[in-house]
Amino acid sequence: MSxxxxxxxxxxxxxxxxxxxxxxxxxxxxxxxxGAPIYVHHEVVHNxxxxxxxxxxxxxxxxxxxxxxxxxxxxxxAHGVSKAVVxxxxxxxLISIDATCPLVTKVHREVNKLSNDKYTIIMIGHKxxxxxxxxxxxxxxxxxxxxxxxxxxIEDVNKLxxxxxxxxxxxxxxxxxxxxxxxxxxxxxxxxxLIVGPKSNDICYATQNRQEAVKRMIGKHDLVFVVGSKNSxxxxxxxxxxxxxxxxxxxxxxxxxxxxxWLKNKKNIGITAGASAPEVLVQDLIHEIKKITKVSISEIxxxxxxxxxxxxxx
Ligand code: SF4
Numbered sequence: 382m383s384x385x386x387x388x389x390x391x392x393x394x395x396x397x398x399x400x401x402x403x404x405x406x407x408x409x410x411x412x413x414x415x416g417a418p419i420y421v422h423h424e425v426v427h428n429x430x431x432x433x434x435x436x437x438x439x440x441x442x443x444x445x446x447x448x449x450x451x452x453x454x455x456x457x458x459a460h461g462v463s464k465a466v467v468x469x470x471x472x473x474x475l476i477s478i479d480a481t482c483p484l485v486t487k488v489h490r491e492v493n494k495l496s497n498d499k500y501t502i503i504m505i506g507h508k509x510x511x512x513x514x515x516x517x518x519x520x521x522x523x524x525x526x527x528x529x530x531x532x533x534x535i536e537d538v539n540k541l542x543x544x545x546x547x548x549x550x551x552x553x554x555x556x557x558x559x560x561x562x563x564x565x566x567x568x569x570x571x572x573x574x575l576i577v578g579p580k581s582n583d584i585c586y587a588t589q590n591r592q593e594a595v596k597r598m599i600g601k602h603d604l605v606f607v608v609g610s611k612n613s614x615x616x617x618x619x620x621x622x623x624x625x626x627x628x629x630x631x632x633x634x635x636x637x638x639x640x641x642x643w644l645k646n647k648k649n650i651g652i653t654a655g656a657s658a659p660e661v662l663v664q665d666l667i668h669e670i671k672k673i674t675k676v677s678i679s680e681i682x683x684x685x686x687x688x689x690x691x692x693x694x695x
Pocket of ligand 1: 398399400401459482483484485555556585586587588615656
């Protein structure tokens with residue numbers, strides 16, 4: 382063990398958000414009530430540890446509803462689903478339970494209202510992310526009232542061509558970088574001055590609070606760990622924020638990946654966790670570090686989150 386003391390400071394808030402807690406609870410309560418197996422469309426939240434635990438309890442994760450036997454229970458993940466998936470579930474006589482985060486549902490409502498009002502919609506988000514597919518899928522293919530386009534960057538805004546720039550609106554994925562999204566919205570406003578957007582942006586409170594907490598860490602640490610899975614959008618945005626400041630950063634969600642060389646010459650380490658990463662993984666990481674060196678641990682003060690979402694009928 383090294384004689385050097387390493388200071389570890391923990392970001393606040395970090396880890397589970399209200400939408401993730403609700404989605405996991407919905408799966409657990411469904412299992413409790415109906416017994417295994419229970420099917421979930423896509424990973425209910427993007428965390429390897431959580432998914433492994435649920436699989437062990439009898440949850441089967443599928444990417445296509447065709448994989449599910451008729452009349453089974455299916456849970457839609459926290460990321461939300463398209464209208465086509467809801468229709469398909471009815472077609473296959475599945476009993477659906479919706480674990481979509483209410484803050485994603487709010488964006489779905491915005492899209493539906495904009496479509497009814499005959500707006501063309503620009504979605505700011507990451508191609509292929511299930512939340513983006515679900516939100517864009519609120520506009521059905523061949524819709525006569527509206528079209529929805531995806532932009533991921535300012536370059537995409539520059540390339541964008543819309544037929545009616547006077548009836549244009551935007552929405553965004555809930556887990557994006559606040560700063561990058563603002564730059565894309567600014568570029569949209571410059572190109573399309575009449576574009577309309579949500580009253581407050583669509584990036585959720587949990588994403589914003591975790592990004593603000595990391596901003597408070599930057600400059601005080603020579604290494605930041607982000608506990609979260611590779612496919613977790615909000616965890617990756619936390620990682621990007623640190624790396625953009627040329628500070629060493631590691632995304633980790635499985636402590637078997639831990640490498641002691643990461644700690645070489647480091648005195649001040651920050652730890653945060655994405656909204657889908659449980660606190661137990663943060664404590665596991667601290668445990669790994671303690672095996673190598675002495676540590677002093679402190680919590681950085683931050684916003685206290687009190688949001689709780691009601692469960693649907695199960
Ligand atoms: S990160 Fe935000 S949108 Fe996603 S589940 Fe959590 S609260 Fe909901």
